[in-house]
Amino acid sequence: MSTWRFTLIRPDSGSNIEPLMVLRALLVIALLGPTSASAQTRSADAPAALVERLEAAVAAGKPEAILALGVTPTVPGLQLFASFATPAPTRVIIKERDRADLEPSGERLLLEVFSEYGGESTITTWRADLAAGPDAATNPRIAEMEQLTIVSGLYKLAVSPSKQFTVRNLTLRGTDLTLEVPSGTAFVAETSEGPTAVVLLGRGRMTFAPSDPAERTQIRIFAGETELASDFDAAFIRVRPSEFGDLFPSASLSPRAVSSGDLRRASEIFEDYIGQTFNIDLRDLSRERWSLIPSSGDLVAEVRTRRLGSLTYARSIKDAEDISLFDRKRRRNIAVYASRQKLSSRGRFYGEDELVEYDALDHDVDVAFSPDRSWVEGESTLKVRVRSVALSSMTLRLAESLTVRSVTTAEFGRLLYLRVIGQNSMIVNFPTALRRNTEIALRISYGGRLQAQQIDREGIALDQQSNTQQEDLYIPVEPQFVYSNRNYWYPQNTVTDYATSRLRISVPADLDVVASGTEVGPPVTAPGAVAPGQRPRKQFVFQADRPLRYLSCVISRFTRIATRDVTIAAAGTGAPPPPVQLSVQANPRQASRGRSMIERSASILEFYGSLIGEAPYPSFTLALTENDLPGGHSPAYFAILNQPLPLSPVLWRNDPVAFEGYGPYFLAHEVAHQWWGQGVGWKNYHEQWLSEGFAQYFAALYAARDRGDDVFRGMLRQMRRWAIDQSDQGPVYLGYRLGHIKGEGRVFRALVYNKGAMILHMLRRLVGDEKFFEGLRQFYGTWKFRKAGTDDFRRAMEKASGLDLTTFFEGWIYGSAIPELAFTSTIGQGEAQVRFEHRRTVSPTPLTVSILYTDGSSEDVLVVVSDQVLERTLPLKGPVRSIEANRDYGSLAEIVK
Numbered sequence: 076m077s078t079w080r081f082t083l084i085r086p087d088s089g090s091n092i093e094p095l096m097v098l099r100a101l102l103v104i105a106l107l108g109p110t111s112a113s114a115q116t117r118s119a120d121a122p123a124a125l126v127e128r129l130e131a132a133v134a135a136g137k138p139e140a141i142l143a144l145g146v147t148p149t150v151p152g153l154q155l156f157a158s159f160a161t162p163a164p165t166r167v168i169i170k171e172r173d174r175a176d177l178e179p180s181g182e183r184l185l186l187e188v189f190s191e192y193g194g195e196s197t198i199t200t201w202r203a204d205l206a207a208g209p210d211a212a213t214n215p216r217i218a219e220m221e222q223l224t225i226v227s228g229l230y231k232l233a234v235s236p237s238k239q240f241t242v243r244n245l246t247l248r249g250t251d252l253t254l255e256v257p258s259g260t261a262f263v264a265e266t267s268e269g270p271t272a273v274v275l276l277g278r279g280r281m282t283f284a285p286s287d288p289a290e291r292t293q294i295r296i297f298a299g300e301t302e303l304a305s306d307f308d309a310a311f312i313r314v315r316p317s318e319f320g321d322l323f324p325s326a327s328l329s330p331r332a333v334s335s336g337d338l339r340r341a342s343e344i345f346e347d348y349i350g351q352t353f354n355i356d357l358r359d360l361s362r363e364r365w366s367l368i369p370s371s372g373d374l375v376a377e378v379r380t381r382r383l384g385s386l387t388y389a390r391s392i393k394d395a396e397d398i399s400l401f402d403r404k405r406r407r408n409i410a411v412y413a414s415r416q417k418l419s420s421r422g423r424f425y426g427e428d429e430l431v432e433y434d435a436l437d438h439d440v441d442v443a444f445s446p447d448r449s450w451v452e453g454e455s456t457l458k459v460r461v462r463s464v465a466l467s468s469m470t471l472r473l474a475e476s477l478t479v480r481s482v483t484t485a486e487f488g489r490l491l492y493l494r495v496i497g498q499n500s501m502i503v504n505f506p507t508a509l510r511r512n513t514e515i516a517l518r519i520s521y522g523g524r525l526q527a528q529q530i531d532r533e534g535i536a537l538d539q540q541s542n543t544q545q546e547d548l549y550i551p552v553e554p555q556f557v558y559s560n561r562n563y564w565y566p567q568n569t570v571t572d573y574a575t576s577r578l579r580i581s582v583p584a585d586l587d588v589v590a591s592g593t594e595v596g597p598p599v600t601a602p603g604a605v606a607p608g609q610r611p612r613k614q615f616v617f618q619a620d621r622p623l624r625y626l627s628c629v630i631s632r633f634t635r636i637a638t639r640d641v642t643i644a645a646a647g648t649g650a651p652p653p654p655v656q657l658s659v660q661a662n663p664r665q666a667s668r669g670r671s672m673i674e675r676s677a678s679i680l681e682f683y684g685s686l687i688g689e690a691p692y693p694s695f696t697l698a699l700t701e702n703d704l705p706g707g708h709s710p711a712y713f714a715i716l717n718q719p720l721p722l723s724p725v726l727w728r729n730d731p732v733a734f735e736g737y738g739p740y741f742l743a744h745e746v747a748h749q750w751w752g753q754g755v756g757w758k759n760y761h762e763q764w765l766s767e768g769f770a771q772y773f774a775a776l777y778a779a780r781d782r783g784d785d786v787f788r789g790m791l792r793q794m795r796r797w798a799i800d801q802s803d804q805g806p807v808y809l810g811y812r813l814g815h816i817k818g819e820g821r822v823f824r825a826l827v828y829n830k831g832a833m834i835l836h837m838l839r840r841l842v843g844d845e846k847f848f849e850g851l852r853q854f855y856g857t858w859k860f861r862k863a864g865t866d867d868f869r870r871a872m873e874k875a876s877g878l879d880l881t882t883f884f885e886g887w888i889y890g891s892a893i894p895e896l897a898f899t900s901t902i903g904q905g906e907a908q909v910r911f912e913h914r915r916t917v918s919p920t921p922l923t924v925s926i927l928y929t930d931g932s933s934e935d936v937l938v939v940v941s942d943q944v945l946e947r948t949l950p951l952k953g954p955v956r957s958i959e960a961n962r963d964y965g966s967l968a969e970i971v972k
């Protein structure tokens with residue numbers, strides 16, 4: 076048996092533009108999926124009649140009548156089930172959720188039982204195996220029962236109409252939160268163990284002061300000050316009953332006579348919020364509203380502030396980041412971080428993989444897409460290795476709109492599974508607990524409606540500035556359908572998880588597919604007869620022998636442009652790595668551009684290969700598609716590159732990543748993701764700069780090699796300007812949350828892409844080219860096909876350089892302040908004095924001092940300002956016209972005279 080774990084929806088680490096992070100406190104809880112189609116269509120057959128008799132026996136409080144339904148009175152599990160009947164519940168509902176044939180005969184039912192005793196209820200799920208036998212068809216008997224899951228402690232909560240309290244000098248404290256109510260009134264909703272919900276009315280003051288400096292930047296963006304303070308006139312608190320007394324000392328609450336006006340107002344507030352927290356949607360089991368009790372240490376405060384609207388504070392002890400503040404109306408996370416207590420127990424860094432139940436090892440997916448109908452049908456075999464000590468149920472991610480038809484394994488045959496409402500997940504139950512390191516292959520059959528995803532992952536700013544004057548001339552783009560990391564089109568782990576794969580994808584014969592893996596032969600006519608009125612179909616096969624983070628495909632009309640092998644130079648003296656098989660495919664109108672891309676793509680692959688000494692994947696396909704905006708998406712083994720058509724109706728040039736001076740930028744950036752983001756992954760949302768900043772810097776390095784220093788300098792200048800302008804929006808380490816509060820994607824690109832790249836450039840100058848690239852190769856080699864963090868990268872660079880880089884990363888990645896350097900120079904006889912002084916924060920800052928001579932020549936000197944003041948004497952070769960700092964834009968510091 077397993078207890079339901081209410082897994083919370085986390086920020087989707089695979090995406091960054093629209094992270095639909097639903098706060099834990101908001102969770103309207105996971106519940107069993109809708110009745111399966113097979114169970115629905117069976118009406119009053121024999122097993123259904125047995126379920127009715129079971130329900131009637133429980134309702135009547137007759138355990139003996141339950142035992143009589145077994146093949147013998149000692150059937151395993153039936154005694155436990157019979158305990159529902161003593162005492163007789165106020166109400167019981169039993170629903171058949173699934174049914175499967177048992178081998179060699181008999182039937183297996185999945186039952187869901189709702190039992191209510193007074194204002195408290197429990198939901199359990201059961202496996203019930205019905206015996207085969209001569210009269211099984213008309214009179215089945217239970218051969219075995221097993222309780223699979225339990226959700227207990229559900230309460231029907233309401234404001235107690237007979238209790239009101241006078242509030243005096245109440246100070247309610249949560250981690251970094253204070254609610255002060257000098258005088259007011261309170262109502263409670265109670266369980267048998269005490270109050271769990273409190274409505275506070277009266278003028279109060281809320282303060283929220285995160286200790287984490289990065290979070291303070293976000294509070295400032297939201298509230299104008301680094302500590303949030305606002306008056307409020309009502310609050311709704313959820314607390315564990317046993318902790319009520321600590322939060323609400325009896326001295327601050329004294330009973331009084333109930334005022335009907337106050338009660339009405341408190342009830343209104345209660346109604347507004349009770350459904351939003353710790354609530355459970357019982358679907359067809361009960362129309363009433365059932366609430367769970369917060370876990371020990373958990374606290375939710377819904378505060379109706381005057382100035383900032385309704386805010387939700389939550390402390391959720393089990394989460395890696397246990398404190399959060401949420402703007403309910405705008406659906407934005409304002410703060411999400413680990414409390415001091417949490418940091419002392421888990422350390423400063425965490426990986427999203429730390430709590431996963433299993434490792435995905437291999438996906439074998441056979442899938443048919445009908446993009447015109449947004450329809451998908453799939454058969455997937457997912458091989459996993461158990462990581463938990465014992466695993467009796469397993470959570471998989473799969474789009475909620477897809478219906479699961481069956482889950483089977485070779486060992487256990489057909490398995491019971493549950494869909495979870497409101498989350499893209501399903502829970503598979505095993506008949507016995509699987510031990511750690513067990514490998515098992517699940518075969519999952521599924522299908523249903525599924526929209527293709529937007530490829531806005533690398534999108535440029537969508538400012539909604541349609542250029543309406545040109546609308547008449549607008550040419551519609553070639554349709555493309557992307558199924559990738561955001562629409563959960565195949566069963567997968569709950570976090571991105573490196574695994575190998577084989578994909579068989581069938582599409583209508585006029586469409587083509589580019590997908591994760593190396594294409595195995597040309598497409599063939601899809602197996603199976605073509606139904607009348609259906610178009611013939613083609614099947615494509617892709618094999619990925621190296622692990623990838625997630626599977627992707629793009630479906631469109633493609634012309635195969637060219638294929639060639641790209642040689643990768645060995646790093647050092649080692650044997651040369653195998654070549655990369657490069658292909659280009661393009662939408663028909665992009666064919667000629669596609670031909671020009673083959674050499675370009677090859678030169679980019681060669682260049683990156685030479686920097687790292689190998690390529691992570693043996694093949695790479697560039698899919699050239701049309702879109703209103705430039706940009707792309709780069710899963711392992713391929714990239715989608717959007718070509719905006721002439722007269723595109725969308726203006727996009729005012730964007731941190733619109734490098735007008737360098738056309739191949741997007742291609743260079745997307746190709747770099749094969750190494751950074753795919754080859755080496757990132758271990759949670761904080762670390763996304765290891766993907767985007769690295770891809771951005773590699774694109775700039777390629778631009779330098781391709782077009783020389785002036786183009787490189789132009790890119791640095793643009794990246795630097797955006798990075799400095801936006802740095803007050805928070806540190807690089809905030810990942811997707813940069814720009815999130817204001818819904819401004821350019822902030823994210825300015826900091827995670829551009830500032831990330833500039834930081835790499837400064838790091839390179841700090842440690843020197845040789846050590847920098849050596850460190851990069853070591854980092855890549857150590858973390859290939861794994862998820863890394865900034866601390867891992869720092870260690871790799873420290874190992875290569877022999878330097879302590881703590882302050883560098885503290886200042887530039889975890890901190891947000893841009894150093895300001897006061898610069899002076901004095902030219903003397905044959906030498907010059909230069910002086911730099913940090914005026915604001917002191918972060919190790921490398922920068923170039925350029926000596927410009929009167930004869931037109933120049934000389935560059937690298938200095939690193941690590942301390943408050945740096946003074947240097949520079950020898951001069953002749954008469955000097957001027958001495959300038961940061962003329963190459965290589966440093967993020969602001970220089971003032």
Ligand SMILES: [Zn+2]
Nearest residue numbers: 533744767770
């Ligand atoms: Zn990118």
